[in-house]
Amino acid sequence: MSERAIAILLGGILPALMLGLTGVFQKLSNNARIGTGPFLIVAGLTTALVGGVFLLLERDATIGQRSALYTVLFGLVWATAIGLIGIALGRFGGQISQLVPLYNMNTLIAVLIGLVVLAEWRNVDPRKLAVAAVLIVIGGIVAARA
Numbered sequence: 001m002s003e004r005a006i007a008i009l010l011g012g013i014l015p016a017l018m019l020g021l022t023g024v025f026q027k028l029s030n031n032a033r034i035g036t037g038p039f040l041i042v043a044g045l046t047t048a049l050v051g052g053v054f055l056l057l058e059r060d061a062t063i064g065q066r067s068a069l070y071t072v073l074f075g076l077v078w079a080t081a082i083g084l085i086g087i088a089l090g091r092f093g094g095q096i097s098q099l100v101p102l103y104n105m106n107t108l109i110a111v112l113i114g115l116v117v118l119a120e121w122r123n124v125d126p127r128k129l130a131v132a133a134v135l136i137v138i139g140g141i142v143a144a145r146a
Contacts, residue, residue, distance in 0.1 A: 005030075020100075023085075023096045023099070023100045024096065026039070026082070026085060026089065026096070027089055027096040029086075030086060030089040030090040035090075036083045036086040036087055036090070039082075039086055039142060040079050040082065040084075040086075041084055043082070044079070081103070083100060097143070097146070098143050098144055099142070100143075100146060101139050101140045101142075101143035102140050102143065102144055104136070104140070105136055105137065105140045107136055108133050108136060108137070111129055111132075111133060113131065115129070
């Protein structure tokens, strides 16, 4: 298997399957009556545990000030987004089948930043990404109206 295929499997296909389950587990957690704060704390502790496993497996404890700052920003933005999803599910009767396609339009933001700021346009086909972006938007609109 080529490095590119492994990267797509490990960084795309498997995470897509796993992240698809996270919305379901978040909805089940909300249905079982958990507050947003406790949900984020339990998820954070679980994340720390999984991080420890990766640390043991990879044996790479590399960290610097800049990487730590970006990681803190990642955690802050991710936890806030997940908290907002929890509030939508728990307090406002949000349906995970509608919310997931909408919040997965975050792909558009990541693709745009990747292309422009990180200069990834040099290594990908922007036309194919544009078609994918249009399909994502259409899917989000259709799901929100379902």
